[in-house]
Amino acid sequence: MRPDEAAFRLSDRQLGVISLSQLLACGLTDRQVRHLLRSGRLVSAHRAVYRTPGAARSVEQRAVAGCFRAGKGAVASHDTAAAIWGVLPDDNGHPHVTVPAGRHLVIPGLHVHRSRLLRAIDRTTKGVVKITTPARTLVDLAGRLTEDRLTVAADNAFRQGLLTPARLGDYLTDPGIQRMRNSRLLFDIAADRQAHGTPESVLEDKAIRVLGRYGLPAPIRQYETSVRGRRVRFDLCFPEQKLVIELNGRGPHWGLEAWQADHDRHNATELTDWRRLQFTWADITQRELWFVLNVADGLGLRPSRWTRFRPALSR
DSSP states (O other), X not given: OXXXXXXXXXXXXXXXXXXXXXXHHTTOOHHHHHHHHHTTSSEEEETTEEEOTTSOOOXXXXXXXXXXXXXXXXXXXXXXHHHHHTSSOOOOOOOEEEEETTOOXXXXXXXXXXXXXXXXXXXXXXXXXXXXXXXXXXXXXXXXXXXXXXXXXXXXXXXXXXXXHHHHHHHTTSHHHHTSTTHHHHHHHHHXXXXXXXXXXXXXXHHHHHHXXXXXXXXXXXXXXXXXXXXXXXXXXEGGGTEEEXXXXXXXXXXXXXXXXHHHHHHHHHTSSOEEEEEXXXXXXXXXXXXXXXXXXXXXXXXXXXXXXXXXOOO
């Protein structure tokens, strides 16, 4: 096999990325590498790192190139790792990589982080990408994100099965991890999800936190019960008052089966003494006081210290 064929086969396995050392190891000379660049068969990604122009651009490709450029021990991390794991959207910015402490690198086109605590248990691979584990990725994000965005990232990780709240909680008991910025906030998120379950959507989490900020009791998440012989599950529920909170996000529940199940649940609920309050994304994010007062009224509570002023309504 010709050296250039071997090199392009290798780059294909690496999402279209190849380093200068790999090109030379395939048998190409410096002069031949320069010819591939002049002819457009390779383009520069970073110094001594190249990509094939026909390969699909992606966050994974940028991560591979960034790790090659940062050198031995580098892994994709922070925002880049979050995008690859699918817990936050890709911002198409410069890749984030973490390298062991002691390597003081300033690389144009890369966000380079240094860590004294980058152990084997903090690293893994996803496809061909060397990357921080989901748990370590969340810890790194805790030092950079707002509480809202960190909660979104953690919940996305839980919903996708990348890790469980219990596993994240165990990881966060490590003394070294506990010293990292905002790890306590992440621990509190994991403890809450372990105790009460993970909200099924960002909107559910926002609603729960709005109610908490105003001092109202927390609803039960994904509450399952039987209504007229039908097993149903409510997103958010106050079982004692038989009050259901249903949230309509910015997108519909796609699929005929899900659509029919929603209607069947609604009809079964309407024919009993359960009561439903429905709210939209705008209600929770733009009219939170209106949302809170409606829920309080449904619970039979008044704003002054949220004391009960009458029994919960029933049909």
